[in-house]
């Protein structure tokens with residue numbers, strides 16, 4: 001092919017402009033605890049690397065951070081004091097995905113999930129099988145067993161620099177939190193040997209394990225140090241999308257519990273033709289509505305990213321489960337537009353694009369327009385109790401069966417009814433008359 005010099009020049013300019021446009025689309029979005037890792041991901045994307053490599057590299061950084069008690073080494077244990085990690089990764093261009101659950105011997109479960117995707121014909125491996133794969137591939141980097149009763153927990157654990165390969169996943173900080181949670185419920189409990197005691201089912205003094213998991217169940221209104229997950233989404237120079245999710249799951253949960261994080265379509269999903277989505281919070285409800293897949297599907301059906309997220313929140317509210325209000329959703333579309341939705345007014349997510357020096361924190365959209373921060377009173381529909389909205393608790397009304405759930409309640413309350421009414425309460429600083437409050441409490 002022979003071209004004149006000027007034609008060649010114009011061609012180069014066009015190619016450069018196209019490359020610039022593509023590069024400008026490189027965007028990463030993460031849950032708030034992933035913000036510090038985003039510059040690492042952006043460097044990969046700006047260098048022409050894939051979205052998949054970027055999200056994996058970012059998740060690995062957080063997994064190694066001992067001060068992050070929701071992910072990787074340093075994560076919170078289950079009720080037996082064992083740290084078990086879950087993760088998923090998804091390539092939006094091929095819809096290939098890999099996930100692992102209940103892993104004890106590998107801190108970088110995001111990489112293990114990617115190996116499941118790349119090296120096996122499967123999508124999901126859990127427990128022994130996942131741990132075996134980690135050993136086979138030489139990426140088992142944590143000592144097991146990792147119970148809080150074990151003396152192998154390192155003495156110090158607050159450094160953000162990570163720990164030597166081979167150290168247990170359970171750190172001294174996380175073990176101390178686990179002990180405190182148990183001892184608060186049962187003063188005098190010997191937390192150095194509860195695992196052994198629980199196995200002796202004849203002991204009449206000890207409630208069965210499922211009762212303990214229930215006692216220690218985080219109330220939806222508690223601050224989320226019981227929970228936590230890190231999510232990353234990226235769109236690269238080629239327009240490919242990927243998602244990575246990594247977590248130690250719900251603290252003090254029943255052994256064997258898996259949340260949404262390793263479930264493709266629940267905790268995360270990516271399809272480069274439309275967008276990507278990931279969730280944090282109480283995974284049970286995100287599994288029930290297939291929340292992440294739903295968001296991407298809503299985008300496929302023509303909704304914008306924000307509208308799609310709001311629609312998924314409305315699916316969650318349809319469950320009429322107080323835990324629905326403990327879900328945070330973030331999403332990124334193929335053009336780099338992003339949105340987040342959370343019932344917690346203070347909750348943020350992080351975004352970083354090519355050319356930016358650091359991640360920017362963005363507020364989530366709040367599902368209800370009335371999160372005014374006012375404190376007041378709510379009334380249930382059968383009109384015989386008043387709940388101060390500053391009370392941090394759930395109530396199940398004995399007569400009408402209305403569950404009144406005051407969530408981060410200086411800001412707002414949610415009302416879930418067995419009859420199918422799902423309402424919201426607007427706190428009223430002037431404590432208006434019952435009728436007015438009741439009117440406002442209904443949607």
Ligand code: ASP
Nearest residue numbers: 227228229249259281283
């Ligand atoms: N979604 C995680 C789980 O259910 C926990 C969290 O994000 O807080 O395991």
